[in-house]
Amino acid sequence: MPEEKKKASELYMEKELLLPYTHILKVQGKKLRDKIPVAFNHWFKLPKDTLDKIMDVMGMVYNGTLLIDDIQDNTSIRRGLPSAHCIYGIPLTVNTSLHVITLLLQKLQKLGNPEVITSVLKDFLEIIRGQGTELIWRENFICPTEEQYNQMNRQKTGYMFLMSVHMMQIFSENKTYFDDFVLNMGLYFQLRDDYCNLIKQVELEEYPDAAYSEKGINLDIFCEDLTEGKFTLPIIHAAQTSQGDAVLNILRQRTTDVALKKFCVSELERLGSLEYTRGKLIHLDKYIRDEIKRLGDNPGLTAAMDELLSWK
Structure with a gap:
């Protein structure tokens, strides 16, 4: 196969493999998540190019994991449109989520600082632990204590915020300890979301086309x-x-x-x-x-x- 045709074929397949992710990008919401890193740059003072790269990575983390979240929660509607797995099926959607996470690791390598990958993996593991803890409670009908609930939300949501803060701090001269503050911001964000759901x-604003x-x-x-x-x-x-x-x-x-x-x-x-x-x-x-x-x-x-x- 000529090189040009081979390349075109590979690009076509890559597009097909990422269709569930492309779909979820059409229904992005919660723009506040994007505003948090931008606001923190008031303290970190990173150049726009570096901040944009970190924001790009965080978008892939959030939307890539959201594909799995919708399957785990059996969510059929995501901000007014069918969830990705309802259109493309669970097998491809799971594969796409793994595909996106792998692509973001490649992006992290291009940032040129090995400490970033270590930091992201550490924070990402906390997010997964928080999500898993909530699933165990739900699937086994175990009612947690309030403190357990708070800790789970600090992991699941707080570390999603903290991941971007940690990445930004690696490239900044500002080494102020923000962890407790950011984790409690995540707790507030999730508690508010849970309250509003009821x-x-x-x-x-989140479901304009519902x-x-x-x-x-x-x-x-x-x-x-x-x-x-x-x-x-x-x-x-x-x-x-x-x-x-x-x-x-x-x-x-x-x-x-x-x-x-x-x-x-x-x-x-x-x-x-x-x-x-x-x-x-x-x-x-x-x-x-x-x-x-x-x-x-x-x-x-x-x-x-x-x-x-x-x-x-």
Whole structure:
């Protein structure tokens, strides 16, 4: 086969192999994730070229793992469009996720600092451990303690933020210890996400093209964490009360029944579980803002926190 035809054939196959990843890039959301590294550069002062390369790597980490997450959570809709595995099948989607992770390791090599690969692998392992811990709880119906829930979220979400911060710090003269601060930012981000999943019928910014039922409720995204059987903080709090049996029984069913999920949310409100969660969010919001001031102020991070206040 002539060299040009061989190259064209290889490019075609590469495009086909990455179709699930290309699909998920069409439905990117949570732009706040992108704003965090940019905001931290207020302190790190990296050149734009270096920051762009790190942002590119983080995009591949996030979207590459999201392909697997949607399979693990049996998510059929991702921000208004079918999830990648629903279109391309589970086998190819899993393979594509592994493909993307391998490609990002090649990108890390091109950054020219072996310390970066070591740092990313260490943080990535924490993300995988956090995700795995949540899956064990869900699949075995084990209700964790609040502290276990917090630790899992610091791993699953906190280290996703911390990965970019660690990479940036390798190329920066600023060696301030940010780990605890960033991990708690991740905890706040995930706790807010879990809370909003229960109290907001539809996140219009995240699902602009979603199809709704006649009553205006998107059946695929309405309280989807209940359908997935996730142990979130409101659920954990309710389970610790003397009247939380109904909530746990509904969670165990992984129901798609909207009326039943509405009843579950009303029970979480009645038991004080949603109010308790709101209190935790307020406390974390204050902690993060105080830390931003202590670390020398950061307009980008403050703006990001202001944006997150939409949960109130």
